[in-house]
Amino acid sequence: VEGAFKVGMVTDSGTIDDKSFNQGTWEGIKAGAEDLSFNEKKDTKYLKPSGSTEADYLKEIGNLHDAGFKFIVTPGFKFETAIFKAQDKYKDDKFVIIDGTPHAGDFKPVVKDNTVSIFFAEHEAGYLAGVATAVQLKTGDVGFIGGMEIPAVQKFNWGFQQGVKYANENLGTSISLKAQNVIYQGSFDNVAAGQQIAAQMYDRGVKAIFTAAGGVGIGAITESKARAKAGKEAWVIGVDVDQYSEGIYEGNKSTILTSAMKDVSKAASDMMKAEKDGKFPGGQTLIFDAKNDGIGLPKENPNLSEETLTKVEEVFGKIKSGEIVVASEKGDLIK
Ligand code: GMP
Known part of the structure; x- marks a missing residue:
């Protein structure tokens, strides 16, 4: 992939300003955009669905796709069946699902080449x-x-x-x-x-x-x-x-x-960097754990x-x- 690609994110039940899971992922996307010298405002976007059904999720994924955001990050297990469909519907897009794996509703993982599934310990x-x-x-x-x-x-x-x-x-x-x-x-x-x-x-x-x-x-x-x-x-x-x-x-x-x-920020920015380098680990399920420093306590802990x-x-x-x-x-x- 040459140059900037546009990165979208969809939230499921939580909000972008939750100071944790969704916000952390979004901040990772923004940090990734900065590292890769993207135009943060033009090249990143998040959408909050109006409901919490698979159709609501697919609608926002479709909206991102139509607006040219073809690298889509979805934090939350609730996206599993939506991403299962999206990865086939939008074969040229890339998907990163955090806390979940695409499946048809039967919990059998189907991670296509344009999707990465990320779990944490x-x-x-x-x-x-x-x-x-x-x-x-x-x-x-x-x-x-x-x-x-x-x-x-x-x-x-x-x-x-x-x-x-x-x-x-x-x-x-x-x-x-x-x-x-x-x-x-x-x-x-x-x-x-x-x-x-x-x-x-x-x-x-x-x-x-x-x-x-x-x-x-x-x-x-x-x-x-x-x-x-x-x-x-x-x-x-x-x-x-x-x-x-x-x-x-x-x-x-x-x-x-x-x-x-659990470093959702790093997960998001790592995947953007991989895509930029032509090394998107599509088809894989990645585990972020102690061994790869994907989890841990903060570097600074003034109260400890x-x-x-x-x-x-x-x-x-x-x-x-x-x-x-x-x-x-x-x-x-x-x-
Ligand atoms: O915040 C603690 C954990 O709860 C996170 O690491 C996620 O696993 C989960 N979590 C927090 N907010 C959300 C959310 O908005 N959607 C989903 N699916 N999981 C969340």
């Missing part, structure tokens, strides 16, 4: 966040707020639980995650519900809440900031991107303890001590080497 990111949280806080209750109860979100939760457990068993911490403090809100955009659930958890004595919930997490962060301003301990562990700046409530002080990152960072670094190394294997399945809660 959320359980590994959750595990690191669990270790960091436990080592930093030492004792007390933590909670989890998920968005929709889908594998990508569950894996954050299950990994987090294993990480906390590892710290309890090996690093001298005593942290509990009780069943009543594990809640899937059911959407990725109900900010008010996120705030309400967080308030209830903090009222029950939870010190830190891991949110894996797209825009729902913004509500939890809002609640944490209100409490921190009032002098209370109310942390959030962010998700997808480094959410530190979202949690700032005074000066440089933030309620974001750390963030369980040196001790915590050292422990997390050790554990990260053990996950990379395979010495620690994080299960992508449900485990026991920590009482």
Whole structure:
């Protein structure tokens, strides 16, 4: 491919300003555009469908195609059957689906040569966040707020639980995650519900809440900031991107303890760069995990001590080497 190509993105249930999954992907597209010296305004575009059916998604993909945006990124498992059809309908376009694989409705993956399917090891990111949280806080209750109860979100939760457990068993911490403090809100955009659930958890004595919930997490962060301003301990562990700046409530002080990152930005910009270089990995399913630095905690974690960072670094190394294997399945809660 010579020169600029136009890059489009469609959102499914969440919004572009969710400070996490969709926004992170979009920022990756913009960063990619800048790296490749595209005209950001003219060469990138996102569309939000008016509904959430396959037809709604195909309509926006068609709109992008008609407007000349033929490299299309769709973050979200909800696009699976739409991309299954789009990859045949628009054979000369390129598709990048994040968190999903194209299929006809039967869950049998059909990744055509013009499509790349990208998954993340959320359980590994959750595990690191669990270790960091436990080592930093030492004792007390933590909670989890998920968005929709889908594998990508569950894996954050299950990994987090294993990480906390590892710290309890090996690093001298005593942290509990009780069943009543594990809640899937059911959407990725109900900010008010996120705030309400967080308030209830903090009222029950939870010190830190891991949110894996797209825009729902913004509500939890809002609640944490209100409490921190009032002098209370109310942390959030962010998700997808480094959410530190979202949690700032005074000066440089933030309620974001750390963030369980899955680098959707890099996924998007890497694929653009590959396309530009004529190396688009069409037909492939890519896994972004600890081994390839596709998941991790932020480089800067002002709320974590040196001790915590050292422990997390050790554990990260053990996950990379395979010495620690994080299960992508449900485990026991920590009482
Ligand atoms: O935010 C935590 C996780 O929830 C993300 O890594 C995604 O797996 C999922 N998620 C967040 N927002 C959205 C959204 O708008 N659509 C979909 N399909 N998944 C989302």
